[in-house]
Amino acid sequence: MKLTHQWLSILEGCMLVALGLHLLNSVGLLISGTAGIGMILLKLTSLTFGQLFFVLNLPFYILAWRALGKEFAFRTFAAVSILSLLSEVFRHYIHIDIHPIASAILGGMLVGFGLIILFRHNASLGGLNILAVYLERRFNIHASRTTLIADLGVLSAAVLVLDSWSLLYSLLAFLLLSSVVGRYHRPPKWAQNNETKHA
Numbered sequence: 001m002k003l004t005h006q007w008l009s010i011l012e013g014c015m016l017v018a019l020g021l022h023l024l025n026s027v028g029l030l031i032s033g034t035a036g037i038g039m040i041l042l043k044l045t046s047l048t049f050g051q052l053f054f055v056l057n058l059p060f061y062i063l064a065w066r067a068l069g070k071e072f073a074f075r076t077f078a079a080v081s082i083l084s085l086l087s088e089v090f091r092h093y094i095h096i097d098i099h100p101i102a103s104a105i106l107g108g109m110l111v112g113f114g115l116i117i118l119f120r121h122n123a124s125l126g127g128l129n130i131l132a133v134y135l136e137r138r139f140n141i142h143a144s145r146t147t148l149i150a151d152l153g154v155l156s157a158a159v160l161v162l163d164s165w166s167l168l169y170s171l172l173a174f175l176l177l178s179s180v181v182g183r184y185h186r187p188p189k190w191a192q193n194n195e196t197k198h199a
Contacts, residue, residue, distance in 0.1 A: 006121050013117030014079055017125065018086035020110030025049060025091075027100045030162070030170040031111055031177065033147065034060075034127025036154035043161045050087035054080060057126030064130045068137065075123035076130065083125060100169045108173035112180030119143060148178040 021035055028043075030036045038052040045052070057080045064073035098106075118124055124133050132146035151174035158167060 009117055009121045010075065010079055010123050011082060013114040013121070013123075014082040014086060016110045016114030016117065018083050018090055018114075020107040020112075020114065021049070021083075021087060022090040022094060023096060023098060023103045023110070024107035024170075024173060026096045026098060027103045027169075028162070028166055029100060029103055029107065029173055030154060030158050030166075031107065031173055033125070033129055033150050033154070035111075035125065036151075036158070037127075040154070040158055040161055048088060048091065050084040050091070053087065054084040060126045060130050063134075064124075064126070067134050068130065072122050072124075072133070075121070076126055079118055079123045080126045100165070101172070104169040104173040105176060108176030109180055111173075112177040113184070115143075115147075115177075115181060116184055143181055145182075147181060148174075151175075151178060 017035075021031060021039075024031055025039065025042075030039045034056050035053060038049055038056055041047070041052050041056075042049050047055075061073055061077055064076050115125065115129065118129075119133060124130055128146065128150040132143040132150075135141040135146055136143050155167065155171060155174060158170060162170065
């Protein structure tokens with residue numbers, strides 16, 4: 001029962017993130033981390049977001065396996081695969097007409113809450129999320145701080161592909177994501193136990 005609950009939660013987290021990313025993608029806005037990098041590359045290549053997101057995360061599984069354990073690495077691989085699949089499904093079957101401001105608000109919050117669910121169940125969406133979880137587990141640095149720094153890096157790179165309004169709306173999504181994670185995310189028991197071991 002516990003295992004079923006965990007995987008259902010991971011699926012729910014991925015669905016929230018996928019919907020948030022779909023809202024942002026529908027008006028050409030960005031979000032943080034590897035997903036944001038994928039969105040930037042989406043404008044420069046013929047690959048879909050789901051394909052880019054899956055490929056970009058492949059190198060990070062080694063870090064996850066070595067630094068955070070095989071269970072975390074497996075759950076992260078599963079979450080990335082699920083999100084990539086959901087992104088393809090949403091792209092084909094869900095068509096949204098939405099104002100960029102509404103997209104930024106809803107998209108940023110949905111991605112934030114989805115990440116919280118994944119963090120609580122010893123999973124992430126790869127890339128910079130792995131770094132955020134590692135820093136939180138090892139050095140007690142809250143995940144929202146790491147994601148905010150990553151946001152600023154992605155936003156800086158986005159200057160090359162977005163106009164000023166899209167950058168502004170994307171920044172709003174970034175801030176809402178970071179705010180949600182910062183206010184509602186609490187290090188789960190697996191992180192607290194690890195902190196005790198390193199104390």
